[in-house]
Amino acid sequence: MLEYALRPTILQEFKADLRGEVICPNDHGYDAARKVWNGMIDKYPALIVRCTDVVDAVHAVQFARDQHLLVAVRSGGHSVSGSSVCNEGMLIDLSPMKGIWVEREKKTVWAQAGLTLGEFVQATQAYGLATTTGTVGGTGLAGLTLGGGLGWFMGKYGLTIDNLLSVDLVTADGRVLRANATEHPDLFWGVRGGGGNFGIVTAFELQLHPVGPVLAGKVVYSMEHAREVLRFYREYTRTAPDELTAYASLLTTPAGLPAIAISVCYCGLLEKGERAVSPVRKFGVPLVDLIRPRSYLKLITQADAGAPAGRRYYEKASTLSDLSDEAIEALVEYGTACTSPYSQVLIQHVHGAASRVGPSETAFALRSKSYVICMVAAWDGGEVDRHIAWTRACWKALEPFATSGVYVNFLGHEGEGRVRAAYGVNYERLVALKNRYDPSNFFALNQNIKPTLKEGELCLRQV
Numbered sequence: 339m340l341e342y343a344l345r346p347t348i349l350q351e352f353k354a355d356l357r358g359e360v361i362c363p364n365d366h367g368y369d370a371a372r373k374v375w376n377g378m379i380d381k382y383p384a385l386i387v388r389c390t391d392v393v394d395a396v397h398a399v400q401f402a403r404d405q406h407l408l409v410a411v412r413s414g415g416h417s418v419s420g421s422s423v424c425n426e427g428m429l430i431d432l433s434p435m436k437g438i439w440v441e442r443e444k445k446t447v448w449a450q451a452g453l454t455l456g457e458f459v460q461a462t463q464a465y466g467l468a469t470t471t472g473t474v475g476g477t478g479l480a481g482l483t484l485g486g487g488l489g490w491f492m493g494k495y496g497l498t499i500d501n502l503l504s505v506d507l508v509t510a511d512g513r514v515l516r517a518n519a520t521e522h523p524d525l526f527w528g529v530r531g532g533g534g535n536f537g538i539v540t541a542f543e544l545q546l547h548p549v550g551p552v553l554a555g556k557v558v559y560s561m562e563h564a565r566e567v568l569r570f571y572r573e574y575t576r577t578a579p580d581e582l583t584a585y586a587s588l589l590t591t592p593a594g595l596p597a598i599a600i601s602v603c604y605c606g607l608l609e610k611g612e613r614a615v616s617p618v619r620k621f622g623v624p625l626v627d628l629i630r631p632r633s634y635l636k637l638i639t640q641a642d643a644g645a646p647a648g649r650r651y652y653e654k655a656s657t658l659s660d661l662s663d664e665a666i667e668a669l670v671e672y673g674t675a676c677t678s679p680y681s682q683v684l685i686q687h688v689h690g691a692a693s694r695v696g697p698s699e700t701a702f703a704l705r706s707k708s709y710v711i712c713m714v715a716a717w718d719g720g721e722v723d724r725h726i727a728w729t730r731a732c733w734k735a736l737e738p739f740a741t742s743g744v745y746v747n748f749l750g751h752e753g754e755g756r757v758r759a760a761y762g763v764n765y766e767r768l769v770a771l772k773n774r775y776d777p778s779n780f781f782a783l784n785q786n787i788k789p790t791l792k793e794g795e796l797c798l799r800q801v
């Protein structure tokens with residue numbers, strides 16, 4: 339285990355300035371505090387700063403700068419690639435910051451960065467309100483929002499970033515800025531998809547919408563019908579109304595049967611929803627039909643059971659503009675050959691409001707109607723190589739049918755070329771923004787947009 343090489347007095351002074359806790363390798367609770375959701379990630383930061391407010395985040399940034407520490411920023415800890423924790427440096431942990439203030443009349447909310455989606459939705463649904471979030475309750479609101487935010491309401495309300503009104507952010511030089519349509523609009527553009535590249539977001543203001551019970555759940559079919567089911571899914575999604583978002587997944591049932599599921603969520607009037615989902619219910623001979631009205635909170639928190647913390651995960655992702663018969667063949671081949679009962683190939687249909695925003699209106703460039711495919715290997719115990727090999731082979735098989743773009747929140751450590759591909763037409767503008775707000779690449783542990791300023795230019799540059 340690493341020992342932090344700072345003089346104890348310096349560390350003591352830093353601790354005295356903080357309202358939150360500092361946890362070092364020899365402290366009680368260090369092991370629990372350094373762990374993230376993916377059990378594959380095993381890193382040992384030299385110190386963990388558990389921030390309770392924006393002032394703590396500012397102190398942490400200033401201290402890390404003064405001491406030349408590598409910095410990782412963590413909120414929900416659900417980065418599959420483990421980019422929210424580091425070896426040796428400082429982990430700035432926002433997870434204690436769970437404040438949330440709903441403005442019922444305005445249908446807006448200010449939410450702090452440490453909230454999970456489940457906590458966020460619980461608070462907004464208390465007022466009958468919600469906005470687009472991811473599909474699993476334990477995921478962090480912060481990382482999900484900063485990357486874009488795909489979810490069940492994206493057809494009706496757009497991505498999470500399409501509902502973002504403002505952020506409070508701590509910059510690399512320790513200032514606190516508010517960014518929105520009128521204050522620092524360039525930064526506001528960049529944080530809507532640009533991840534943690536420009537600073538630590540301590541709070542998000544989001545637009546909410548009235549959301550009652552949704553009609554949601556999955557219909558499961560035997561894997562032997564996978565081709566027909568995927569062809570049906572292709573036609574079904576082509577004409578889906580904005581209120582209906584549908585995913586498909588090739589998976590193994592709890593009873594151990596290879597299967598294919600279509601999962602839906604309809605977020606309008608339930609009677610209309612019944613009509614919209616009836617083709618799925620009537621198609622073929624399902625093994626089970628689990629579609630029913632339920633609360634949105636229940637929908638996303640029930641999904642937690644399928645993604646437990648501590649299991650090992652590895653994922654890759656592709657974007658397909660259509661599901662050709664050839665792509666379906668590849669999906670079925672690898673969906674059938676997955677190496678663990680917990681692994682799956684997930685197909686997410688991006689459509690409606692999410693696809694009516696221009697690719698350069700926000701940093702998130704992947705605005706065409708598309709199918710975002712995630713091949714997620716998940717397993718307990720050893721045999722790492724076998725599971726990773728399956729994921730990579732599946733991704734490779736889909737490459738001939740994929741567009742060049744990839745969703746940053748599903749990217750692993752795949753190199754600069756893939757980060758460029760994720761941002762497409764927006765990449766150069768993001769580099770210019772990085773030069774402006776983080777020219778020394780202080781925030782480097784993320785899907786990194788590398789600044790291009792040289793040493794001499796750094797000191798001349800003022801934001």
Ligand SMILES: Cc1cc2nc3c(=O)[nH]c(=O)nc-3n(C[C@H](O)[C@H](O)[C@H](O)COP(=O)(O)OP(=O)(O)OC[C@H]3O[C@@H](n4cnc5c(N)ncnc54)[C@H](O)[C@@H]3O)c2cc1C
Pocket residue numbers: 375410411412413414415416417418421422432451471472473474477478479480481482483484485486487488489533534535537538539540645747748783784785
């Ligand atoms: C089980 C599961 C389900 C998922 N489902 C969806 C889904 O439905 N839709 C979807 O779009 N994505 C989904 N994702 C992907 C998810 O959006 C990303 O993993 C996201 O980064 C998680 O956010 P987090 O706060 O938990 O991440 P963390 O691991 O805490 O952070 C992820 C990245 O964001 C940076 N970061 C975190 N907090 C801040 C902050 N406050 N300020 C600046 N930078 C910060 C970190 O430095 C790191 O680079 C899912 C992931 C998992 C594991």
